[in-house]
Structures are given as C-alpha cells and as structure tokens.
Amino acid sequence: MWRGGQGGVGLAPCSATEGVLGAAGTGTTATTTTTIDKTHYDSQNDSGFLSGSNLTSSCSLSEDSDTMRFSEPLPPLGETKGDALASSRVDSGIDISEQLSSLHLASSSTSTTTSTSELEGEDAPQRRTVTPPPRRSRLGLSEEQMALLQEIFKRDEDGDTQLHVAVMRGFIEVVYHITRLLPHQALLDLANHQGKTALHLAVAAGDTGAARHLLICGASPVERDRRGNTPLHVAAAAGQAAMVAHLTRPVTEGEVMGARLAYAPAHTAGLLAADLTNYDGQTCIHLAAQGGHRDILQHLTWYGADINAREGKSGRTALHYAVEARDPELVVFLAESCRVSLTLETYAGLTPYQLAQANGASGLATLLLELGSPGEELPHYLAAEDDPDYDEHGPCPENNGWGIMDDLRIGGIPVPLAMALPVTDASGPLNADHYF
Numbered sequence: 001m002w003r004g005g006q007g008g009v010g011l012a013p014c015s016a017t018e019g020v021l022g023a024a025g026t027g028t029t030a031t032t033t034t035t036i037d038k039t040h041y042d043s044q045n046d047s048g049f050l051s052g053s054n055l056t057s058s059c060s061l062s063e064d065s066d067t068m069r070f071s072e073p074l075p076p077l078g079e080t081k082g083d084a085l086a087s088s089r090v091d092s093g094i095d096i097s098e099q100l101s102s103l104h105l106a107s108s109s110t111s112t113t114t115s116t117s118e119l120e121g122e123d124a125p126q127r128r129t130v131t132p133p134p135r136r137s138r139l140g141l142s143e144e145q146m147a148l149l150q151e152i153f154k155r156d157e158d159g160d161t162q163l164h165v166a167v168m169r170g171f172i173e174v175v176y177h178i179t180r181l182l183p184h185q186a187l188l189d190l191a192n193h194q195g196k197t198a199l200h201l202a203v204a205a206g207d208t209g210a211a212r213h214l215l216i217c218g219a220s221p222v223e224r225d226r227r228g229n230t231p232l233h234v235a236a237a238a239g240q241a242a243m244v245a246h247l248t249r250p251v252t253e254g255e256v257m258g259a260r261l262a263y264a265p266a267h268t269a270g271l272l273a274a275d276l277t278n279y280d281g282q283t284c285i286h287l288a289a290q291g292g293h294r295d296i297l298q299h300l301t302w303y304g305a306d307i308n309a310r311e312g313k314s315g316r317t318a319l320h321y322a323v324e325a326r327d328p329e330l331v332v333f334l335a336e337s338c339r340v341s342l343t344l345e346t347y348a349g350l351t352p353y354q355l356a357q358a359n360g361a362s363g364l365a366t367l368l369l370e371l372g373s374p375g376e377e378l379p380h381y382l383a384a385e386d387d388p389d390y391d392e393h394g395p396c397p398e399n400n401g402w403g404i405m406d407d408l409r410i411g412g413i414p415v416p417l418a419m420a421l422p423v424t425d426a427s428g429p430l431n432a433d434h435y436f
Contacts, residue, residue: 141183149187152178159192167201167210175210185218185265195225203231203243212246216255218265221247221273228278232270236284236300239293248274248303274305281312289318292325294333307338315347323352323368326361335371342373354378 141149153161166174175198182188191197196204199219202211211231215221222230235243248270256265274284285305288296297318301307308317319340322330331352334340345351350358353373356365369375 145181145183148181149183152181153187153190155192159194161190161192163188163190163198164192164196164201167198167207167214168205170205170207170210172207172210172213175213179213179217180260180262182217182262184263188214188217188219189223191223191225195227197223197231199223199231200225200229200234203234203240203247204238206238206240206243208243208246211243213259215247215267215270216251216259216265217261218267220268221270222268222276224276224278228280230273230276230278230284232273232284233276233278233282233287236293236296237287237291239288239291239296241293241295241299244296244299248299271303271305274300274303275309277312283309283311285309285318286311286316286321289321289330289334290325292327292330294330294337297334297338301338307334308341308344310344310346315345317341317344317352319344319352320346320350320355323356323361323364324359326359326364328364328367331364331367332371335368342368342371349379351376358382 152163155161156165160168163175163178165171166178179188188199189197191200197219199211199214199221200223202214221232224230229237232244232247235247250269251267277283282290283306284300285297285307286309288300297307310317311320316324317340318338319331319334319342322334335342342353343351346355351373353365353368354376356362356368357378
C-alpha cells in the first residue's frame with residue numbers, strides 16, 4: 001500500500017492490513033479495512049508516474065484469493081471521501097507511458113545506448129553506431145597497405161613496376177624498402193613486357209648487390225624471359241663471373257634475418273638454372289663456351305653443371321663451340337681442366353676432331369689428336385673423293401657443281417633429257433638461278 005498526505009502524494013510502503021493518514025491540524029488517526037477489486041484500485045489510484053496495470057505489490061496479494069486487501073485512510077475533517085479520492089488522483093507531472101509502450105527487446109546483433117538527455121524527456125531512443133572492423137585481404141593486409149602495393153606494382157608502358165625501375169637505376173635503398181613491405185615473395189617475380197623480372201634486370205645492370213638481395217628475399221633464379229634465358233644465362237653470356245657466383249651460392253639464414261622481411265621466404269637452388277636450356281637449346285655452359293669465358297666454365301663445372309650437355313638444335317657440346325671458334329686455348333682448357341668428352345657427336349655424327357677437319361682447321365685437328373681424340377675419318381657424304389661434282393682439285397668446272405643429270409623432275413614430274421637445261425651456254429657456265 002502507499003501512504004498519502006496533504007499537499008501532494010507521498011509514497012511509502014505499508015502493511016496489508018492498515019493504512020495511516022495524518023490529517024492536517026489533528027492528532028487523531030483512523031484505520032479501516034476495505035476489500036475492492038484490483039481493477040478498481042488501478043483505475044482510482046494511478047499516480048501518473050507508474051501505471052498500476054504494470055505493477056503488482058507483493059504485500060498486497062492474498063495467498064488464497066485473487067482479490068487484494070488494502071488499508072484505505074479516512075479523509076481529513078471537513079472533507080468527504082469523494083474529495084479525498086479526487087485529491088489522490090493528482091498527477092505528478094511525469095508521463096512516460098509512451099516510452100514504456102515502445103520498449104522492446106533488442107537483438108544480440110544490435111548495440112544501443114540511452115543517454116541522459118533521453119531520460120530527461122527525449123522521445124526517440126538513440127542507437128549507437130558500430131564501426132565495422134577494417135577490411136583485410138587474405139594475406140592480412142589493410143586497405144592502406146593494399147593501395148600502397150598497387151601503386152608500387154602499377155605497370156608503365158613497358159610493363160615495368162617501381163621495383164623494376166629502382167633496380168635498373170641502381171636505387172638499392174628503394175629496393176630494400178620495397179622488399180620490406182611485401183607480404184609474399186611472388187611479387188618479386190612479376191615480369192615486364194620482355195619477360196624480364198627484377199632479378200633479370202639486376203643481372204643485366206651488373207648490380208651484384210641488388211641481385212643478391214633479391215635472391216635472399218626469394219626471387220626465383222629459374223624464371224625465363226621471352227628468349228628463354230634465366231638470370232644465370234644472362235650472366236654467363238655476359239661473362240660476369242662474380243654475378244654467376246652470387247646466383248649459384250646458397251642463401252644463408254643470417255642473410256635472411258638481415259633482410260628484415262615480413263614473410264619467411266622459400267629459396268630455389270640457383271644451380272638448377274645451369275642445366276636449363278633457352279629457346280635456342282643452349283645451356284649456360286654453351287653460352288659461356290661461345291663467349292670463351294673460362295672462369296665461368298670452371299665455376300659451373302665445380303658446382304656440378306653438365307660440361308657435356310648437348311645443344312638442342314644441332315647437338316653440339318662446349319668443345320664443338322670451341323672448335324668452331326678456332327680457339328686452341330679454350331680447347332685445351334675444356335679437355336684438361338673440365339674433362340670434356342672428346343668423342344661426343346653432333347646430330348650430324350661429327351666429333352670435335354671431324355668438325356675441325358670439315359672446317360679446314362688442321363691445326364686444331366692435330367691438337368685434338370694430341371689431347372687423345374680418336375683420328376676418325378669424315379663421313380662419306382663429306383669426303384671430296386666420293387662426290388661426283390668434285391675431283392682431286394675441287395669442284396668440276398664443267399659440271400658447275402651440278403654433276404651429270406640422268407633424271408630431271410619438275411614438281412615431281414619426270415622431264416625428258418632432251419628438254420633438260422644445257423650445262424653451258426654461249427655466255428659460259430650455266431647459272432641455274434636464272435631458271436628458277
């Protein structure tokens with residue numbers, strides 16, 4: 001129950017069997033007990049602050065009935081009971097019925113808050129704006145990091161990125177900075193329109209520092225350009241012995257720690273590129289022999305490269321290249337220091353000794369015999385005495401290299417010998433080019 005006093009409504013809990021009303025100017029109290037229905041109490045005794053239909057006092061409920069007993073105070077002297085009831089219905093001035101009717105349970109996915117100004121009379125509740133977490137890529141990069149990497153690896157008209165340009169211009173500090181921003185080593189192997197990666201460009205520029213750093217960061221030494229050359233092919237053809245050493249030397253753990261990378265790089269053995277062929281069928285051994293770079297040949301041989309590799313087009317080895325170049329010092333170096341085979345044949349069946357004979361390099365042929373090469377004769381199709389167009393002095397002038405024609409065919413159709421072209425005419429020996 002609640003206690004009411006003169007000059008307003010004073011609220012206080014009381015027992016279920018008595019209510020006290022202090023009348024102004026009197027010292028008497030009166031107590032009466034009345035039983036009314038709960039709905040009558042709600043309709044007659046709402047203070048305006050809380051709705052009676054939403055409140056139930058535990059001290060006003062009877063255990064064995066649905067009715068509620070309360071002690072109703074007597075009106076003061078000079079007032080009737082109706083006047084007392086009218087005064088008890090004085091509103092407190094606070095009405096939150098609309099707020100109470102609009103309350104609802106918020107879902108677990110919605111976060112709301114009520115400010116102090118709302119409790120003081122604002123109608124609409126204010127929702128807290130939840131900021132979503134920043135978007136991140138699969139590699140854990142933020143949007144700012146992704147934008148920076150896209151700017152660095154944006155291609156120009158030649159397909160070069162900022163990493164390519166920094167390598168070509170020798171800006172090693174920029175190369176260091178870019179590699180520390182990378183989330184993965186695959187970005188190092190992006191190629192320009194010529195198929196050249198940053199490692200290709202570092203080798204072509206002769207920058208051993210940049211090339212070694214790129215290898216430490218995980219750049220692949222077996223990537224090919226548009227001619228099929230790996231960075232090791234480029235270094236071997238250019239005779240860059242120091243570069244070849246950096247490309248084939250294994251990467252150490254200390255070098256990786258010193259690079260301060262954001263990822264753990266995986267490395268490919270640089271010597272794997274030594275036995276790969278470019279699109280001309282040449283390995284690094286062939287390119288080094290073609291250029292006469294003995295120090296590179298020695299280094300690659302020590303590291304296990306195949307000194308007897310055969311070139312893909314004609315089957316030539318490094319010794320065949322040395323014979324064609326007529327380089328006796330290189331021939332001796334390959335035979336004694338690199339232990340090259342003296343008997344391997346080309347696809348045409350020629351050993352280095354026979355190739356020297358066919359090229360008319362009699363001095364090299366004698367040198368090869370001294371080095372242990374077998375003295376084999378030339379194949380019959382290269383022997384001058386077996387060719388009807390040749391005699392002991394060279395080509396037969398009367399035949400002009402054509403020989404005796406016993407069967408002439410044009411487009412596969414036999415032509416009678418009477419219609420055959422004359423070997424000579426009034427102006428001299430026949431020039432067959434005039435008839436084709």
